[in-house]
Amino acid sequence: MPTVHLLDYVAGNVRSLVNAIEKVGYTVEWVKSPADVPKAEKLIIPGVGHFGHCLTQLSQAGYIEPIQEHIKAGKPFMGICVGLQALFEDSEEDPEVKGLRLIPERLKKFQDSDKSVPHIGWNSANMSRKGAVTEESLYGLRPDSKYYYIHSYAAPYREGELEEDGWSVATATYGDEEFVGAVARDNIFAVQFHPEKSGAAGLRVIKAFLDGQKSQKLPARPSAASTKEGLTRRVIACLDVRTNDQGDLVVTKGDQYDVREKDGISTGGAVRNLGKPVDMAKKYYEQGADEVTFLNITSFRNCPVADMPMLEILRRTSETVFVPLTIGGGVRDTVDTDGTKISALDIATMYFKSGADKVSIGSDAVTAAEEFYARGKTLSGTTAIETISAAYGNQAVVISVDPRRVYVPSPDSTPHHTIKTKTLGTKGEEYCWYQCTIKGGREGRDFDVRQLVTAVEAMGAGEILLNCIDKDGTNSGFDLELISDVKDAIKIPVIASSGAGNPGHFGEVFEKTKTDAALGAGIFHRGEYTVKQVKEHLREQGFLVRQFEE
Numbered sequence: 311m312p313t314v315h316l317l318d319y320v321a322g323n324v325r326s327l328v329n330a331i332e333k334v335g336y337t338v339e340w341v342k343s344p345a346d347v348p349k350a351e352k353l354i355i356p357g358v359g360h361f362g363h364c365l366t367q368l369s370q371a372g373y374i375e376p377i378q379e380h381i382k383a384g385k386p387f388m389g390i391c392v393g394l395q396a397l398f399e400d401s402e403e404d405p406e407v408k409g410l411r412l413i414p415e416r417l418k419k420f421q422d423s424d425k426s427v428p429h430i431g432w433n434s435a436n437m438s439r440k441g442a443v444t445e446e447s448l449y450g451l452r453p454d455s456k457y458y459y460i461h462s463y464a465a466p467y468r469e470g471e472l473e474e475d476g477w478s479v480a481t482a483t484y485g486d487e488e489f490v491g492a493v494a495r496d497n498i499f500a501v502q503f504h505p506e507k508s509g510a511a512g513l514r515v516i517k518a519f520l521d522g523q524k525s526q527k528l529p530a531r532p533s534a535a536s537t538k539e540g541l542t543r544r545v546i547a548c549l550d551v552r553t554n555d556q557g558d559l560v561v562t563k564g565d566q567y568d569v570r571e572k573d574g575i576s577t578g579g580a581v582r583n584l585g586k587p588v589d590m591a592k593k594y595y596e597q598g599a600d601e602v603t604f605l606n607i608t609s610f611r612n613c614p615v616a617d618m619p620m621l622e623i624l625r626r627t628s629e630t631v632f633v634p635l636t637i638g639g640g641v642r643d644t645v646d647t648d649g650t651k652i653s654a655l656d657i658a659t660m661y662f663k664s665g666a667d668k669v670s671i672g673s674d675a676v677t678a679a680e681e682f683y684a685r686g687k688t689l690s691g692t693t694a695i696e697t698i699s700a701a702y703g704n705q706a707v708v709i710s711v712d713p714r715r716v717y718v719p720s721p722d723s724t725p726h727h728t729i730k731t732k733t734l735g736t737k738g739e740e741y742c743w744y745q746c747t748i749k750g751g752r753e754g755r756d757f758d759v760r761q762l763v764t765a766v767e768a769m770g771a772g773e774i775l776l777n778c779i780d781k782d783g784t785n786s787g788f789d790l791e792l793i794s795d796v797k798d799a800i801k802i803p804v805i806a807s808s809g810a811g812n813p814g815h816f817g818e819v820f821e822k823t824k825t826d827a828a829l830g831a832g833i834f835h836r837g838e839y840t841v842k843q844v845k846e847h848l849r850e851q852g853f854l855v856r857q858f859e860e
């Protein structure tokens with residue numbers, strides 16, 4: 311098999327990239343030291359996290375010159391995500407650190423007055439300009455395909471400037487900001503998105519680069535509707551995974567977090583078994599899920615380090631599922647069964663190495679946020695959120711929130727932030743606050759969701775997975791009041807979760823709230839609707855969604 315050299319200079323999820331490269335018929339050789347770079351014919355530099363961190367690592371390890379030599383020699387070079395950013399002069403993120411300076415421009419942070427930052431999700435990489443639809447594809451990029459982006463900094467696109475220097479440019483639009491999605495010149499190709507996480511569309515791009523197919527005629531002229539730009543509405547399939555009474559890891563699903571079968575008379579039966587995690591993740595990928603989330607819901611009882619089956623599930627899933635994978639459960643400092651101390655960062659690293667793109671933190675985030683307030687809203691630098699986002703970037707850290715409604719007669723009867731609700735309490739109360747819980751809803755805290763989400767945003771979280779215990783498994787629709795309240799409080803993206811019972815609920819949450827993504831579990835597991843049906847419904851409602859590509 312032909313080979314490609316991969317430079318893994320910062321820890322990250324390179325497993326998916328390796329899987330994607332192998333899927334298109336190539337094998338990977340690792341660049342382990344600068345001396346390996348000249349041996350490379352084709353070189354790929356993936357990158358996650360901070361611009362400054364990545365570039366400093368590259369520079370300190372002595373890679374900058376050999377990479378420049380590789381490029382000068384005219385050998386194929388591909389940069390992914392921060393690998394694209396490395397081509398630029400520098401970045402607002404770390405102004406003192408210099409890039410490779412092939413493009414004399416500075417990367418800028420997206421402005422967040424009208425949209426969430428980071429920019430997370432599926433967007434275009436389109437070469438068409440001013441209504442003129444391109445007839446050619448650049449390294450397999452198509453104007454009607456969508457690609458998975460996850461970043462806060464980007465190169466603003468200014469018509470004609472890069473082109474004057476000989477670059478071909480594909481762009482995407484986020485809010486009213488047009489930015490560089492991909493660039494190519496001579497032997498250089500770089501993409502801001504993650505092709506290894508962009509389904510069939512991304513695999514096509516990797517293959518085109520590796521095959522040296524820079525320019526090809528598009529198979530068909532895309533329609534104007536299919537090339538509409540902008541971030542698509544994300545639909546996420548969530549798999550709650552736990553060990554059943556026989557000791558097998560199964561996908562389960564609770565009603566208000568109770569996952570045991572009820573026979574109509576008594577509760578507390580067997581753990582509901584809805585299928586095998588790897589098979590179900592693949593099924594949802596093939597139905598067009600934009601992301602797949604695994605929540606290891608009983609991990610707080612066991613150390614996840616001993617919980618190898620979950621790592622194996624990630625490894626196997628990432629071989630066939632080329633969309634982002636999030637894993638939650640047990641991400642916290644812990645002690646292994648043999649007494650060894652293991653940090654939350656070590657656990658996250660294991661998850662990333664096994665194929666996860668984001669980790670989700672539940673209980674530990676609540677404790678860390680409580681301590682953040684106790685310290686007078688100052689950072690400790692040692693929490694799971696801070697250490698993981700420092701190493702992998704804040705986009706890799708999701709906070710899973712498990713709130714429950716607490717009704718009160720009036721806002722001044724509690725110190726917590728309340729909302730006026732249309733769903734009254736049992737005693738006709740018109741107000742409620744949302745109480746944070748830990749350990750899968752078993753323990754309620756004197757801490758509200760607003761306190762939590764604003765604290766974790768300040769601590770460096772990149773996204774909120776907003777569950778709602780009252781709504782979980784009810785099929786009665788999302789808690790729109792909760793979602794709007796949280797969206798008003800923070801700038802990082804929010805994933806609405808709990809309560810989806812039909813495609814209309816997804817339409818409703820996107821129409822009536824500013825949520826960035828919507829997640830369903832039971833609706834898909836019980837086979838009531840497929841992800842495809844949900845997305846078709848959204849499309850009919852006029853929302854931009856990603857079309858699944860074979």
Ligand code: 1PR
Binds near residue numbers: 549777833
């Ligand atoms: O606290 O960091 O170890 O993480 C544990 C994780 O496990 C948390 O993310 C927590 O949300 C999750 N979890 C713990 N217990 C349960 C349970 O169900 N007994 N599941 C649980 C949470 C909620 C959803 C569900 C949506 C959508 N599940 O993610 O998928 O509510 O459901 P629906 O569409 O069927 O209504 P830590």
